Amino acid sequence: xxxxxxxxxxxxxxxFFSCLVSGGNVLAQEMPSMMDLISESGFTVNEAxxxxxxxxxxxxxxxxxxxxxxxxPHNPASIMKLMVVYLVYQAIEEGRITLDTTVEANERYVAxxxxxQLSNNKIQLGVSYPVRELLKMAVVxxxxxxxxxxxxxxxxxxxxxxxxVNQTAQELGMTNTKIVNITGAEIGAFHGxxxxxxxxxxxxEVDASNTTTARDLATFTYFLxxxxxxxxxxxxxxxxxxxxxxxxxxxxxxxxxxxxxLEYSYEGVDGLKTGSSPSGGFNIDMTAKKGELRLIxxxxxxxxWSDQTGEYKRHPFANAMLNYGFNHxxxxxxxxxxxxxxxxxxxxxxxxxxxxxKKDEPYTLSLADGNVLVDNGLEKISATIxxxxxxxxxxxxEHPVKKALKNTPVESIASNIPTTQSEWLQTxxxxxxxLAIGFCSLIFLLFLIIWYIRKRNQRKRMKARxxxxxxx
Numbered sequence: 035x036x037x038x039x040x041x042x043x044x045x046x047x048x049x050f051f052s053c054l055v056s057g058g059n060v061l062a063q064e065m066p067s068m069m070d071l072i073s074e075s076g077f078t079v080n081e082a083x084x085x086x087x088x089x090x091x092x093x094x095x096x097x098x099x100x101x102x103x104x105x106x107p108h109n110p111a112s113i114m115k116l117m118v119v120y121l122v123y124q125a126i127e128e129g130r131i132t133l134d135t136t137v138e139a140n141e142r143y144v145a146x147x148x149x150x151q152l153s154n155n156k157i158q159l160g161v162s163y164p165v166r167e168l169l170k171m172a173v174v175x176x177x178x179x180x181x182x183x184x185x186x187x188x189x190x191x192x193x194x195x196x197x198x199v200n201q202t203a204q205e206l207g208m209t210n211t212k213i214v215n216i217t218g219a220e221i222g223a224f225h226g227x228x229x230x231x232x233x234x235x236x237x238x239e240v241d242a243s244n245t246t247t248a249r250d251l252a253t254f255t256y257f258l259x260x261x262x263x264x265x266x267x268x269x270x271x272x273x274x275x276x277x278x279x280x281x282x283x284x285x286x287x288x289x290x291x292x293x294x295x296l297e298y299s300y301e302g303v304d305g306l307k308t309g310s311s312p313s314g315g316f317n318i319d320m321t322a323k324k325g326e327l328r329l330i331x332x333x334x335x336x337x338x339w340s341d342q343t344g345e346y347k348r349h350p351f352a353n354a355m356l357n358y359g360f361n362h363x364x365x366x367x368x369x370x371x372x373x374x375x376x377x378x379x380x381x382x383x384x385x386x387x388x389x390x391x392k393k394d395e396p397y398t399l400s401l402a403d404g405n406v407l408v409d410n411g412l413e414k415i416s417a418t419i420x421x422x423x424x425x426x427x428x429x430x431x432e433h434p435v436k437k438a439l440k441n442t443p444v445e446s447i448a449s450n451i452p453t454t455q456s457e458w459l460q461t462x463x464x465x466x467x468x469l470a471i472g473f474c475s476l477i478f479l480l481f482l483i484i485w486y487i488r489k490r491n492q493r494k495r496m497k498a499r500x501x502x503x504x505x506x
Contacts, residue, residue: 065100065101065102066100066358067102068084068085068088068102068351068354069081069084071100071351071354071355071357071358072350072351072354074354074357074358074361075350075353075354075357075358077350077353077354078350079347079350079351080347083336083337083338083344083347084336084351085102085103085248085333085334085335085336085348085351086103086106086108086315086334086335087102087103087104087105087106087108087247087248087332087334087335088101088102088103088104088248088331088332088333088334088351088355089101089104089248089249089251089252089331089332089415090252090329090330090331090332090355090356090358090359091252091256091329091330091415092327092328092329092330092359092363092365092390093255093256093259093260093321093323093328093329093330094326094327094328094365094388094390095365095389095390095414095419095422096253096256096414096415096416096419096420097390097410097412097413097414097415097422098412098413098414098415099329099358099359099362099363099390099412100355100358100359101248101249103248104247104248104249104252105210105247105248105249106247106248106334107210107245107246107247108245108246108247108248108314108317108334108335109218109243109244109245109311109313109314110218110244110246110251110309110314110317110319110334111218111309111310111311111314111317112153112176112217112218112219112307112308112309112310112311113218113251113307113308113309113317113318113319114213114215114216114217114218114244114246114309115172115173115176115181115216115217115218115307115309116173116254116255116258116265116306116307116319117199117202117203117213117216117254118172118181118184118185118188118199118216118217119169119172119173119184119258119262119265120202120254120257120258120261120262121185121188121195121198121199121202122165122169122184122187122188123261123262123264123265124261124262125187125188126165127261127262130188131165131187131188132165133164133165133166133169134164134165134166135164135165135187136162136163136164136165137162137163137165137168137183137184137186137187138160138161138162138163139157139158139159139160139161139162139163139183140159141159142227142230142231143157143179143182143183144157144158144159145225145227146178146179146182146224146227147177147179149178149223149224149225149227151219151223152178152179152217152219152223152224153175153176153177153178153219154175154177154178154179155171155175155177155179155180155276155284155286156282156284157179157180157183158282161282163180163183163277165184165187167276167277168180168183168184169184169265169268170268170274170275170276170286171276171286172184173265173268173269173306173307174268174269174274174286174288174289175286176218176289176307176308176309178217178219178224181216181217182216182217182228185216186230190230191229191230191233192216192228192229192230192233192235193229193233193234193235193237193238195216196213196214196215196216196238199213199216200212200213203250203254205418206253206254206257206416206418207250207253207416207417207418207419208246208250208251208253208254209250210245210246210247210249210250211244211245211246211247211250212244212245212246213244213246214238214239214242214243214244215228215238215242215244218244218309218311218314219311220240220241220242220243221235221238221239221240221241221242222240222241243311243313243314247334248332248333248334249415249416251319251332251334252330252332252415253415253416253418253419255306255319255321255330255332256330256415256416256419258306259321259328259330265305265306266304266305266306266321268305269288269290269304269305269306269307270293270304270305271288271293272287272288272293272294272295272296273285273286273287273288274286274288289308289345290303290305290306290307290308290318290320291345291346291349292318292320292322292349292352292353297346297349298346298349298350298353300322300353300356301322301324302322302323302324302356302360303320303321303322303356304321304322304323305320305321306319306320306321307319308345308348310339310344310345311339312339313339314334314335314339315334315335315336315337315338315339315344316335316336316337316339316344316345316347316348317333317334317335317336317348318331318332318333318336318348318349318352319331319332320332320333320352320356322356322360324360325365326365326366326388327359327360327363327364327365327390328365329355329356329359329360331352331355331356331359333348333351333352333355336348336351361393362392362393363390363391363392363393364390364391364393365388365389365390366388366389366390366391367386367387367388368386368387368388368389368391368397368399368408369383369386369387369399369406369424370386371383371384371385371386373429374399374406376399376400376401376406377400377401379401379428380428380429381401381406381426381427381428381429382426382427382428382429383406383424383425383426384425385424386424387406387408387422387423387424388422389408389410389422390410390412391408391410392410392411397409397410397411401426404425404426405421405423405424405425405426406423406424406425406426407421407422407423408422
């Protein structure tokens with residue numbers, strides 16, 4: 035009986051410990067709310083102004099670090115102009131245009147620049163504007179006419195260009211995005227000038243707004259920065275001057291007040307784009323870099339259009355997200371080039387493995403399909419983003435005699451001492467694995483002992499009953 039009580043106690047302890055560990059894991063994985071981030075950063079905001087959707091990712095790997103309503107559809111307003119910027123850089127990469135390619139201002143462009151309801155800059159009839167200057171105008175003052183001029187250069191047919199934008203969005207993994215105009219302003223606001231004369235616009239949705247999600251915008255921005263990081267040379271300054279040294283020179287102030295030196299200055303911020311509209315509220319697609327870690331913060335739907343101070347209110351939320359990322363994560367060299375022991379295999383890598391991990395929390399390495407992977411508990415923001423990995427070759431085991439001659443007892447001991455964090459983690463992992471196997475074996479042995487004792491006692495009782503019956 036005492037033995038049975040002991041075994042029962044062991045099982046109760048195992049179950050309790052398992053629940054404790056699994057419960058701890060759930061708590062560890064639970065993300066803080068946006069207001070928790072605000073509190074952690076010491077900012078003061080009105081909770082009613084908080085974003086309708088927000089996402090924070092690592093720009094190096096595209097891994098999801100934090101989010102709140104990441105898949106809620108929303109109108110991003112002028113942030114959509116970055117899709118045009120992406121396709122312009124793509125055309126440059128393909129050799130179809132250059133930064134010095136010019137677009138001559140015609141009467142249609144001049145007329146668009148004079149529409150009061152649209153954000154714009156001055157365009158002079160007959161002046162040739164280089165692509166590099168139009169990019170500044172489209173991104174910083176959010177010029178609608180400059181965006182249209184760039185789009186027409188890449189594809190003169192506005193309907194075909196819109197199709198290309200949507201196709202690109204799907205290819206990048208923006209699965210919940212629908213783009214009905216290229217600038218963020220409804221087509222109806224262009225007074226019939228959205229497309230060149232002669233283009234059939236009957237399929238266009240004149241009064242509709244673009245829709246996307248914080249997740250989709252984060253995915254897009256990952257690819258924009260990965261492929262065309264030069265865009266940050268446009269967005270990293272509080273002021274930008276276009277057409278410098280010409281009679282058409284203009285200087286524009288940024289709307290990204292988190293840039294260093296401005297009202298909501300945040301160290302490391304160098305881009306990208308804001309957007310606001312009556313249906314979209316106030317939005318920002320922001321990035322910052324400290325050391326080797328670059329973050330992307332997407333904030334959609336802050337405040338209300340009726341309160342124009344919303345263009346300032348979006349920044350504490352974005353800054354709080356950046357604080358969370360920089361305070362809790364680091365991008366580091368996980369595995370040096372060379373020889374390592376992982377999953378009981380000796381492997382060789384010919385380049386280092388970098389990845390993002392949570393500070394002061396363990397991570398492990400695993401092998402799959404000829405690659406070393408980091409098990410850090412994080413997921414990619416989209417399936418279109420490549421997995422962080424480094425290829426390896428398994429090292430052939432040396433001849434036993436040669437190995438015995440090579441390693442003296444002291445050298446043998448020294449060679450088995452882990453030298454890197456990953457090797458220590460693998461050693462600990464193996465230790466707990468062996469401990470678990472031993473523990474399970476012990477439990478099984480106890481079961482056998484109990485079974486044997488019960489069977490023996492049953493046989494004794496049976497013999498005793500037989501004897502009593504025979505005496506009768």
